[in-house]
Amino acid sequence: MPDDNLSAILYKTGDLRLENRPIPEPQDDQVQIRMAAVGICGSDVHYLVKGSIGDFVVKAPMILGHEAAGVVSKVGKNVTNLKVGDRVAIEPGVPCRYCDFCKTGRYNLCKTIFFCATPPDDGNLSRYYCHAADFCFKLPDHVSLEEGALLEPLSVGVQACRRAGVTLGSTVLICGAGPIGLVNLFVAKSMGAAVVIMTDIAENRLTKAKELGANFTVQIQPGQTAEDTAKVIEETLGQSPDITIECSGAESSIKLAILATRSGGVVTLVGLGPPEVKVPIVNAATREVDIRGVFRYANCYDAALALVASGKADVKKLITHNYKLEETLEAFETSRTGAGGAIKVMIHC
Amino acid sequence: MAPSLVNEDNLSAVLHKKGDLRLENRPIPEPRDDEVLIRMAVVGICGSDVSFWTKGNIGDFVVKAPMVLGHESSGTVVKVGQKVKHLQPGDRVAIEPGVPCRYCEHCKSGRYNLCPDVDFCATPPSHGNLCRYYTHAADFCFKLPDHVSLEEGALCEPLSVALQACRRAQVSLGHTVLVCGAGPIGLVNLMVARAMGASKILLTDISASRLEVAKELGADQVLLVEPGVEMSQYATEVATLLGGAPDISIECSGAESSIKLAILATVSGGTVVLVGLGPAEVKVPIVNAATREVDIRGVWRYANCYPTALAMIASGSVDVSKLVTHRYALQDALLAYERARTGAGGAIKILISCD
Numbered sequence: 001m002p003d004d005n006l007s008a009i010l011y012k013t014g015d016l017r018l019e020n021r022p023i024p025e026p027q028d029d030q031v032q033i034r035m036a037a038v039g040i041c042g043s044d045v046h047y048l049v050k051g052s053i054g055d056f057v058v059k060a061p062m063i064l065g066h067e068a069a070g071v072v073s074k075v076g077k078n079v080t081n082l083k084v085g086d087r088v089a090i091e092p093g094v095p096c097r098y099c100d101f102c103k104t105g106r107y108n109l110c111k112t113i114f115f116c117a118t119p120p121d122d123g124n125l126s127r128y129y130c131h132a133a134d135f136c137f138k139l140p141d142h143v144s145l146e147e148g149a150l151l152e153p154l155s156v157g158v159q160a161c162r163r164a165g166v167t168l169g170s171t172v173l174i175c176g177a178g179p180i181g182l183v184n185l186f187v188a189k190s191m192g193a194a195v196v197i198m199t200d201i202a203e204n205r206l207t208k209a210k211e212l213g214a215n216f217t218v219q220i221q222p223g224q225t226a227e228d229t230a231k232v233i234e235e236t237l238g239q240s241p242d243i244t245i246e247c248s249g250a251e252s253s254i255k256l257a258i259l260a261t262r263s264g265g266v267v268t269l270v271g272l273g274p275p276e277v278k279v280p281i282v283n284a285a286t287r288e289v290d291i292r293g294v295f296r297y298a299n300c301y302d303a304a305l306a307l308v309a310s311g312k313a314d315v316k317k318l319i320t321h322n323y324k325l326e327e328t329l330e331a332f333e334t335s336r337t338g339a340g341g342a343i344k345v346m347i348h349c
Numbered sequence: 350m351a352p353s354l355v356n357e358d359n360l361s362a363v364l365h366k367k368g369d370l371r372l373e374n375r376p377i378p379e380p381r382d383d384e385v386l387i388r389m390a391v392v393g394i395c396g397s398d399v400s401f402w403t404k405g406n407i408g409d410f411v412v413k414a415p416m417v418l419g420h421e422s423s424g425t426v427v428k429v430g431q432k433v434k435h436l437q438p439g440d441r442v443a444i445e446p447g448v449p450c451r452y453c454e455h456c457k458s459g460r461y462n463l464c465p466d467v468d469f470c471a472t473p474p475s476h477g478n479l480c481r482y483y484t485h486a487a488d489f490c491f492k493l494p495d496h497v498s499l500e501e502g503a504l505c506e507p508l509s510v511a512l513q514a515c516r517r518a519q520v521s522l523g524h525t526v527l528v529c530g531a532g533p534i535g536l537v538n539l540m541v542a543r544a545m546g547a548s549k550i551l552l553t554d555i556s557a558s559r560l561e562v563a564k565e566l567g568a569d570q571v572l573l574v575e576p577g578v579e580m581s582q583y584a585t586e587v588a589t590l591l592g593g594a595p596d597i598s599i600e601c602s603g604a605e606s607s608i609k610l611a612i613l614a615t616v617s618g619g620t621v622v623l624v625g626l627g628p629a630e631v632k633v634p635i636v637n638a639a640t641r642e643v644d645i646r647g648v649w650r651y652a653n654c655y656p657t658a659l660a661m662i663a664s665g666s667v668d669v670s671k672l673v674t675h676r677y678a679l680q681d682a683l684l685a686y687e688r689a690r691t692g693a694g695g696a697i698k699i700l701i702s703c704d
Contacts, residue, residue, distance in 0.1 A: 106618050281623065
C-alpha cells in the first residue's frame with residue numbers, strides 16, 4: 001500500500017497540481033478508503049476551466065473528483081456495515097441528516113450538504129480518502145471498481161428517470177448523447193421504456209447511442225428550428241414522446257424538449273446551462289407539460305448498483321480512456337477537448 | 350314546470366371581428382339527443398373574452414368568423430334531448446363550457462381538458478353562450494341545489510380554474526402558498542387554497558386596491574410589487590412575511606417578472622403552478638428551478654372540477670359571490686365589456702343577465 005497521499009488539487013482556474021496531502025483518519029462513523037477508480041465529470045472540468053459553477057466558486061485549493069470507488073482500508077469506531085478489504089462505491093454527497101429536507105427524504109436538497117469536489121469540499125481524486133460509511137456501497141464480487149465509480153453518473157440517470165415518471169411502456173426522448181444522456185438511456189430502458197429516441201449535434205455520439213440501445217436517433221441540424229425538429233421526432237416515433245429528459249443544458253435543446261413532448265407529459269431538466277434561458281413556457285403551461293429539474297440524486301445508489309449487478313446495463317462501455325493518477329492533467333485535457341471520441345475518462349489511483 | 354318562453358328572440362352577443370361586438374338575433378337551436386336546451390341566465394366576463402374582443406386572437410386561436418362570446422355561465426333547462434336522463438325542464442344548471450371528443454387518448458385517460466378537438470364556448474371557432482338560448486351536452490351541465498343561485502352557478506367556471514390549479518399544485522393541509530396576482534383568478538385561488546387546507550397564503554399584485562380586496566377575502570399577507578425592484582429581493586420578503594419560503598406558488602398574472610418571482614420564492618423541492626398566460630416565450634431562471642427541484646406545472650382550463658366546485662359553493666366553504674362587483678343586462682353587454690376592459694370602478698367579476 002502506498003504511504004503517500006498523492007492528490008489532484010485545483011488551486012484556481014487553470015491551475016491543477018498533483019501534490020501529497022496527509023493521509024486522513026476516519027471519524028467514528030466513517031471509513032478510510034484506498035481509492036481505486038475516479039471518473040471525470042463535466043463539472044470537474046468546468047471548475048478547472050472556469051473556476052466556478054453558478055454560486056459555487058473555487059476560493060481555496062480543492063481536491064477534485066466525485067465519481068469514485070475504492071477499497072476500505074480502515075473503519076471508524078461505530079462502523080458496522082463495512083470491514084477492511086470491502087470494495088465500495090462512494091456516494092459523494094453526505095447531508096446534514098437534521099434538516100427538513102433530510103428528514104423528508106430529499107437529502108439532495110440539503111443546504112449544508114458536504115459534496116465531494118464542490119467548493120469548499122474536497123473530492124476524492126487521491127490515494128486515500130475518508131467518507132461516511134453509510135454512503136459507501138459494498139460491491140458484489142462480480143462488479144468491478146470501474147463500474148462502482150460509474151454508479152455516480154448512473155444515479156443521476158436514476159434520479160432523472162424517477163422524477164420523470166419513466167415506467168413500463170413509456171416513450172422517451174433524451175436530448176444529448178453525452179455520458180449523462182447515455183446513462184439515462186440505460187436507466188430508462190431498465191425501467192421499462194418501450195422506445196427511446198435520442199438527439200445530439202454529433203453523429204458519432206448518436207452512433208454510440210444506437211450501439212447502447214437507443215431505438216432511434218435524430219441528429220440536430222444547424223439552422224433547423226426546434227419546431228421542425230419536434231416534427232421530425234413525432235414523425236419518426238408515430239407519436240410525441242410522453243417524457244423528455246434534457247441532458248445538454250442548451251437553450252435550443254430545452255426549447256425542443258418542451259415543444260416535442262406530448263400534452264400532459266413531463267420534461268426533466270438534467271443538463272445545466274446559462275442561469276436564465278428563454279423558453280416557450282406558455283406552450284408547456286397550456287399543454288400541461290410539467291417541467292421538473294434534477295439536482296444530483298437521493299436514495300438512488302442502491303438501484304444503480306442493482307442495475308449494474310444484474311448485468312442488464314453494460315455501463316463499462318461508457319469508459320473510453322484510462323489514465324493513472326500521475327497522468328491526471330492529461331486525463332483532464334482529454335475530457336475537456338473530447339479528443340478521440342472521449343465519453344467517460346477514468347483515472348486509476 | 351318549464352318556464353314559459355317569454356322572449357322568443359335569441360338575442361346574442363356576437364363578436365364579428367376584433368373590436369366589433371354586436372347584439373344580434375340568432376335562431377333558437379334544437380338540442381341533439383345527448384344535449385339540453387338552456388334558457389341562459391347569467392354569464393360572467395373573462396379576461397379571455399376581452400382579449401378576443403380587443404385583439405381578435407389569443408395565440409393560435411384566431412377569430413375568423415362571427416362568434417358568440419361568453420363561457421362562464423348558468424341557466425335553466427327548457428328542453429332535453431331524447432337520451433338525456435339526469436336533467437329535466439326546469440332544472441337550473443351550471444354549464445361546463447368545454448365538451449371534448451370523448452374518443453382520443455387524452456379523453457380516455459381522464460385529462461379531457463387536453464383534448465385537441467374540444468368544443469369550447471367562445472374559443473374560435475366555437476360559439477359561446479352569452480345569449481338567450483343555448484344547447485349543450487347534458488353531461489356537462491350540473492344541476493344546482495335549490496340554495497345555490499344562478500350567479501354562483503356561473504362562477505363555478507373560474508372556481509374550477511382555481512381547483513385545477515390547486516390540485517395540480519397538490520395544495521394540502523399545512524402548506525404555505527404564494528399567489529401572484531390578485532385579480533379574479535388570484536382571488537379564486539386564494540379561496541380554494543384556503544379550503545384545501547393552506548395554513549398561510551400571501552398574495553402579490555402591482556395594485557394596492559386589489560390587495561385590499563385580497564385581504565378582505567382572507568389573505569394572511571399581501572405584498573405590493575413595483576417595477577424596477579429585483580425579484581430576488583421580493584422573494585426574500587415573501588419568505589420573511591410567510592415565516593419561510595412557500596411550498597407552492599400559483600402564478601396568476603402571466604407577467605415575466607412575476608413568473609420569475611414565483612420560481613425564486615418557492616422552497617426547494619416545491620411547486621410552481623402557472624395559470625396566468627403571457628407572451629409565448631419568456632425569460633425564466635430555469636436553472637434555479639431545476640437545481641432546486643422546483644417543479645413547474647402549467648394549467649389548461651380544468652377537468653373533472655365542476656362537481657367539486659359546485660360542492661364547495663353549496664357547502665359554504667367558499668363564498669364566490671364576493672367577487673361580483675358589477676351587473677349588466679344583456680342589452681348593455683357592450684357597456685359591460687368596456688368596463689371589463691378598463692377595470693373601471695374597481696371591477697373584479699362582471700356578470701351579465703340574459704333574461
